[in-house]
Amino acid sequence: CNKIACYTGNGYDVWEKFVRQxxxxxxxxxxxxFPKKFGWGTATAAYQIEGAWNVEGKGESTWDHYTHNAPCRLLYNQTGDVACDSYHNFDDDLAIIKELGLSHYRFSLSWSRLFPDGKLTSGPLPDGVRYYNDVINKLIAANVEPMVTLFHWDLPQALQDEFGGFNSSEIIPYYLDYADxxxxxxxxxxxxxxxxxxxYVYCTLGHGYGVAAFAPGHYSPxxxxxxxxxxxxxxxxxxxxIYNNTYRESQKGQIGITLNTNWVEPMTTTDLDHIEASQRSLAFSTGWFAEPIFNSGDYPDVGNRSEYYNITYDRLPKFTEEEKELNKGTSDFFGLNHYTSNLIVPCSYYPEEGPTYDIPWGIRKLLIWIKRTYGDPVIYITENGISEHHSDGLDDDIxxxxxxxxxxxxxxxIKEDDVNVKGYTAWSLMDNFEWAEGYSERFGLHWVNxxxxxxxxxxxxxxxYYRSLAGSGTYQLNQIFISCRSETDRDDFIFGLFPDSFLWGASSSAYQVEVSQYRFSLSWSRLFPTGNLMENEVANVEAVAYYNHVLDELEAREDVNLIKMLGVQQYRFSISWSRIFPDGTTSYVNQGGVDYYNSLIDSLLKIGVEPVVTLYHWDLPQALEDIGGLLNETVVDRFNEYTDFCFKTFGNRVKxxxxxxxxxxxxxxxxPGEAPYQATHNIIKAHAKAYxxxxxxxxxxxGGRIGMTMSTEWAEPKDPNNPSDVEAADRFLQSILGWFAHPIFKNGDYPEVVKKQVNERSQLQGTPSRLPVFTDAEKVEIAGTADFFAINGYTSRLVTYQDKSTWPPSYENDRDTHEEPIPGAIQATPDWLQIVPWGMRRLLNWLDREYGHPTVYITENGVGTSDATVDDQIRVNFYKAYINEALKAQQLDGVDLQGxxxxxLMD
Structure with missing residues (x-):
């Protein structure tokens, strides 16, 4: 970085600016x-849209000649003879320009439509003058600023034939006559x-590699x-x-040039050789023209390759000192055409990404580079867009x-880097003749038949979309709606603040962390030397003091320090039922376990962190499992006894x-089978009784609150226009989330769709419904037994309808759905977890609407990795994206998300 910094002020520091990002x-x-006076426009070029190639005396241009005489070089022998026929249909162009509501329209004049052979002696042609007057006048009448390009590659063929076009300086006086x-x-x-x-394009393709289907087809690279x-x-x-000296004062206009370039990114952004290669690439594409015009008046100094090729003469022409002075400062603005970016290494050149080369961040870096290299000029982006190859679609999300x-x-x-960009012009107003690609590539905002x-x-x-953006001139939060399925709006990152009352937490569960972290044994004989509690033996005072000291030391254990370091307001952990009641019943209370949780709770409160306590996180006492576990209805009372003890023991501090x-x-x-339904039945009753x-x-x-944490994946209909898929997605959510939430947040009973599905599948298997039934009294006790809606969410699935009624009897999928990964989602660890941030927002919206706008807490969200690295960028990205979707749900959609x-907290 020190090496790079020494080039500050010459554009080199652009790469350093972003190197750690x-x-x-x-x-x-x-x-x-955008600034209030920011300009929004669109653009075309004469040969690409006008057609009417030989009407009213128009002369032949180099592109007319090239497409007529070198058809084997052009796709499907296509020409611009008719193109969009704008010469006869400009009113149609004007209508779509007005509909877009833009401030300016950039178009080019056809030199040979005004002067057939390129010389004043052959014109001007009245019909050519009339046509362009008509275009300009109608634009102004529509409050659209005309931005006129004098030369967009269609040189009069007569000048090409006589002088070799711009290969000869003899053409210059004729261009100046035309411009004047x-x-x-x-x-x-x-x-x-x-x-x-x-x-750059005109010279390199038309005069360097003319065989690459580009007029005038001159090969001299x-x-x-x-x-x-x-x-x-x-x-x-x-x-x-000429303009500056003769016309500027009276006409009050501006004049400049439009240059094009890709952004070039060093393959290694900290390697000076790679950075120098990138700078050299920019010097050849942009600096070739920008350096004489905006800076020194002369070409950039990038060394002499002629010497490398043992060429004794200099192939680069020289400007005289007078010409250098004339070149300097000859543009009132920097016109920029930009489309994509490339990776650069010395002697190599790679596309940065996929076949569309859609690399948005490249334009920002390029704009900063122009600002720093060419003295902070006013910049107009005069072309920017993307093509679709052989596509006739109107639904152009790309x-x-x-x-x-x-x-x-x-x-x-503009906002973060203070680049002086004054306007943006989309390429192009409509599909047109795309040079060597003919009509196979479509850049247009409008489709042309x-x-x-x-x-x-x-x-x-x-x-x-462009009309909406140009009309508002803003990317505001209220442009995003949950109903929008387009990736355009769906994946927006928004900036905003969670409320001061919002609770941030980290979590763990007893069996997953306690066994290796906190387990230590008590010495029975140290506490009670004779071991005879029936004789009311008094515990050894020194032993009790010792164990109290051990427990006190827990306050300084590493996980509490980590929690404190995170600065969260809550720590969610679970109590191990069997650490309190070893056999799951009140027959024996393990005081060591009680003391441990007391110490943990006190330690959290001491550092200002609220304990969030889960009473059951899957680790049922084995003694209860031995008698049927969650399938045995007695678990309802056992759970109530256990929770009652916890409320009484810890509830003065746990809220x-x-x-x-x-x-x-x-x-x-x-x-499998009936068991999930019976276990669920007992869990819901146990929850309700504890509540x-x-x-x-x-x-x-x-003064505490109590609820249940439920889990689900978001279910996205595979075909949102197919009612069967939409219904399948809803069944998926009702069968996983609604199975528990509907009884608690609605009427005390299971969702109707769950009852219907299980009943139908059970009948196919020749059995009564496997779904147990709540009594009316139980429904009353269950309904309304949550003070908040707690949700664990990690991923999303595409869901489609799949009829399993013809299958052999099976318990695998009573809901008649098929799930598959979201296309394009990043696969994470474990294998069921694909990273789909937008699913979180949609899930929060669904439950908000389904359950009457409850207060919601996200109680688990995260991503795994398969290795032990501490450089977990995937997790950084995951949290950032998912939490931002939570922010959208809260701020844009009105979900009452509170934490x-x-x-x-740890692996």
Whole structure:
């Protein structure tokens, strides 16, 4: 970094600025507002849309000539002869421009439509002048600013034939005559001029690698590209001075050039060689033209490759000292066309990502680089967009996502990096002739039917999105709705504050942490030397003091220190039933266990952390399991005795109780067949009895709250337009979550869909319904037995309908559903856990609506890893994304979410 820092001020520090930023931070979505006068526009180019290639005396352009005479080089022998036929249908263009509600429209003039052979002596053509006057006047009448490009690659063929085009400096006077005519004729109404569009592309493809299907098709990669660029820079600079000296004062306009570049990212951002390679790449693509115009007046100094090739002459033309002075400062703004980014290593060049090259963060870095390299110029983004190959669809989510994310990175550059961006122009207004790709690639906000003589324009989804964004000029929170299924809005990152009262916690459970962490033995003989308690033997005072000392030492144990370090308000842990009642009954109380939990609770309170106590987290005393466990109805009373003891013993300090953790997991995974339903039946009754005990005897004086923690995955219908899939998703949630929540939060009974499904499946198996029935009295006791809704959520599934009625009798899936992973979700550990953050928000919304807007606490959420690394970036990303979805549910959707607990404090 010290090496990199020495290049500060020359653009090198852009890579250093982001070198420690992880991908999650880099891609965070920024909510904010564009400046009030920020410009929103869209763009086209003459040859790509106008058609009418030879009407009204128009001369042949290099692209007319190339497509007519080199058809084998172009896709399907396609041409721009008709294209979108904008020459005859500009009113249709104007209609969709007005519908978008934009501030400006960037288009180019066809030189040969005004001067057939490129020379003033051949024109101007009245119909060409009329056409462009008409375009400009109609735009102004519609309150749309015309932004005019003088040269967008369609040189009059006559100048190409006579001089070799821009390969010769002899063409410069003719370009200046053309520019001067345009300033004089249209400049009273045009306030933004662009001399050239993407000269890098025009020079490298048209004059360097012309065989790559690009007009004028001149092949001279080692020399021709430099001569063409040289002529263009001199043409631009002199045109600028003509405007500046003759027209600026009266017309009050601005003039500049549009340059294009990809952002280039060093393969290794801390390797100076890689950074220098990136800087060199930018110097050749952007600096080639920007350095003479914005800085020194001369080309960037990147060394002499001619010497490497043993070429004795310099292939790069020289500017005279006078020309350098003329070049300097010849742009009122930096026009930028940008589409994608690449990875760079010395002597190599790689696409950064997939085939669409959708890399939003590259535009932000590029904008910062331009700011720092070229003296903080005013920047207009004059092209940005994405194509779909051979796609005729109107539902262009790929383009919606692209615009949304790229434009958001522009907003970051403005707000966070102070880059002086004044406007954004989407490419393109409509599908058009995409040069060598013909009509196979579609960049448009509007779909064009190229088989229809009328060339009908139809708005795509992206047009609606862009209109909305440009109209508001803001990415505000209220643009996100839970009903929106598009990834565009679904995955937004929002910035906001949880309320001061929001509770943050960490969690564990007894069997998972206590066995190895806290277990120690008491010496019976040390406490009671004769071992005869029946004789009321008094415990050894010194031994009691010793064990009290051991318990006191627990206050300093590592996990309490970790909890304190986290700064959370709550710590959720479970009490081991068998550590209190070894055989699960009141016949014997293990005082050591009682003392341990007393010490833990006191230790938490001492550091200002609220204990959240789960009474049952799956570790049933084996003695009770031996007599049937949760399948034996006596467990209801045994659980009530145990919880009553806990309320009485710890309740003066514990104000947050959870009766059962994830009963679905322990019942369904514990045993098949009828057992899950009977175990659930007993759990719900045990929960309700414990709640009523607390309500009757303890709540008034202790002031605590009590509930049950339920678990589920979010169920996303595989086809949201298929009622069967939607119903299947609801059945999934009702069968896992509603199975417990419906009795507690609604009417004391199971959901009707659960009763129906289990009854039908049981009948197929030739048995009565396997689902037990609550009595009316039990329903009354169960209903309303929770002070909050506690939920454990980790992942999501696609759910579809799957009829199992024809299967052999089976208990595997009474709900007739099939689940599968969410496409594209990151697979985590364990194997059932895919990372699907948006599922958390949808789950919270579903339960909010299903159960009457309860107070909600997320009591578990987290992700596993399969190794022992402490560099758990996957978990950082997981928490950040999931908690942000919780924030959306709370702030945008009105869910009464009051707390979040991470699973788990430790491995």
């Amino acid at each position: 992880n991908a999650f931070e880099r891609d965070e979505f920024y909510h904010g507002e 005519f345009c300033f004089r004729t249209f400049g009273g109404r045009v306030k933004y001029w662009f001399t050239f569009n993407e000269p 080692g020399e021709g590209v430099y001569y063409a660029a040289h002529s263009i820079i001199k043409s631009h600079a002199q045109a600028y001075h 383009r919606v996502n692209y615009y949304k994310n790229y434009i958001n990175e522009v907003l970051k550059a 190229f088989t229809d003589p009328e060339r009908t324009r139809i708005p795509k989804k992206s047009a609606s 947050f109780w959870i009766t059962f953790n994830e009963p679905y997991v322990i019942t369904w995974l514990g045993s 009523r005990t607390y309500e009757k005897f303890y709540k008034g004086k202790q 979040y607990t991470a699973w788990s």
